[in-house]
Amino acid sequence: MTAGLLAAEWTKIRSVRSTVWSLLAFVVVAIGFSTLVAVVVSNNWTRPGPHPNQITLHTDPTAVLFGPGFGLGQLAICVLGVIVISSEYSTGAIRASLLAVPLRIPMLAAKAIVFALIDLVMSTITVFAVFFISTSILSSHVSITLSQPGVTRACIGAILYLTVLGLFAMAIGGLIRHTAGAIATVIALVIVVPPLITLIPGTIANHVHGYLPTVAGVLIGQTAQQPADVLSPWQGFGVFCVWTAVLLAACGYLLLRRDA
């Protein structure tokens, strides 16, 4: 693969509005929602009643800082991941792309690299923005710093999770090829299937749940492993990477096999 292919994928991604809108939605939703939660927690700090968030802020602070904002904001990354590839099929642009790169796999690789880099940069900015905004809002009640055990790893972990999530969505977009179907599938895998599995009683269901792609993947964004977690943060991230690698390989295989 050449620098030219990377430049071409960068041109493709930056030259359509959906990219800008998805990334804007990601940043606004993640920062906005996280800030809102931090403000609400801070304002209710001294009110009577149970405060589960206050307890979690001591046991696993990044779960409170990142959970709500990125739980919602990640959907924008999923949508963008799908459309960077599915839109080529829905618009027919794939034919122009493959005329230029008939070996096909270099095109897919360049697309994955460019999109992952964009995702990485935007996630880094957003994760640290959320961290510093939320911790400063909560600073009069609880002190959370990057030097506390696990906190820096959790911040970097959240960035890595969001980056791999984009590739996970892209692979599904390339497998399914239809934008709506692929977005529905990714969203189902990310937010619908995990809670459904927990409804099944028994320890097997608990293990299945723990190995689901994003259930395993988000562990890296926690400050510390929780009692209910089947996997450690890095194990969980490894499982998520394996899921994504397998899906990307399948995506590449079918890209080679199918007519454009």
Place this chain on the structure above:
Amino acid sequence: MLWRVAEAPGHIEARELTKRFGDKVAVDHLSFTVEPGRVTGFLGPNGAGKSTTMRLICGLDWPDSGTATIGGLAYKQLSRPLTRVGALLEARSVHPGRSARNHLLFLAQTQDIPARRVDEVLELVGLSDVAGKRAGGFSLGMNQRLGIAAAMLGDPKVLLLDEPGNGLDPEGIRWVRNFMRQLASEGRTVFVSSHLMSEMAVTADHLVVIGRGALIAESSTQEFIQRSSERSVLVRTPDQARLRELIVDEGGKVTQDQDGGMVVTGLEAPRIGELAASASVVLHELTPQLPSLEEAFMELTAGSVEFGDTRTS
């Protein structure tokens, strides 16, 4: 130009090319050769498999069997393929949200073609003024021009154009025709499909004709017209009844044309002249008719028309 690769021979060759979609055989053991330096028309009724063949040549669809090569290589073996082959496909291949310039720019970047070439081809097809506009707002004709710009981006020796006149106005069609003739005269290989036979008659030097995915004829346009249709002769005479009798007695057939002439088939012009002379019939006109490419085509592809019969009868 620095970025142009060493000249490679530009033959397009299909050998026993076969493509099925489910039960349907779209291309059926098709073999033909397209030579450089002339415009080769690719003719066939709707659904004959022209577009499918073009996609097979460009490596977008995989054949079930057979091969297609350009200058002896499969499309996917070409390095920087856009500098060797320019293709205008039938189906849309531009993201409607992307500007014409960005569409061409990303294609140029994949081939290490300098960005200034993008402006050159935009100028070439007359889209400079709308280069920054989203392609989704383009008319059919503007889209077609953008497709031609993309095909010309790498200054290729081989051009594959699937119905390039689609959506163009008469002036645009004339422009494309002259453009193709010019490209061929520069020694390039121009392979162009069309359903407008009359257009091919004035554009193509050579023809590849297919029906139901299989080859029907491969010859020069001239030869195709002459060989493939029954010749007829236009006759004008003040004594129609008498001459008609003589012709029918000799085994010829006579039909009346709109402005009072007789169209004779089954007899050559000299024989008609002799018959008239022998009976002292005065002739005002005796003209051998060249059949139009249209007629030749209809005749050849009769029986291999995919959808035609049910609609026209």
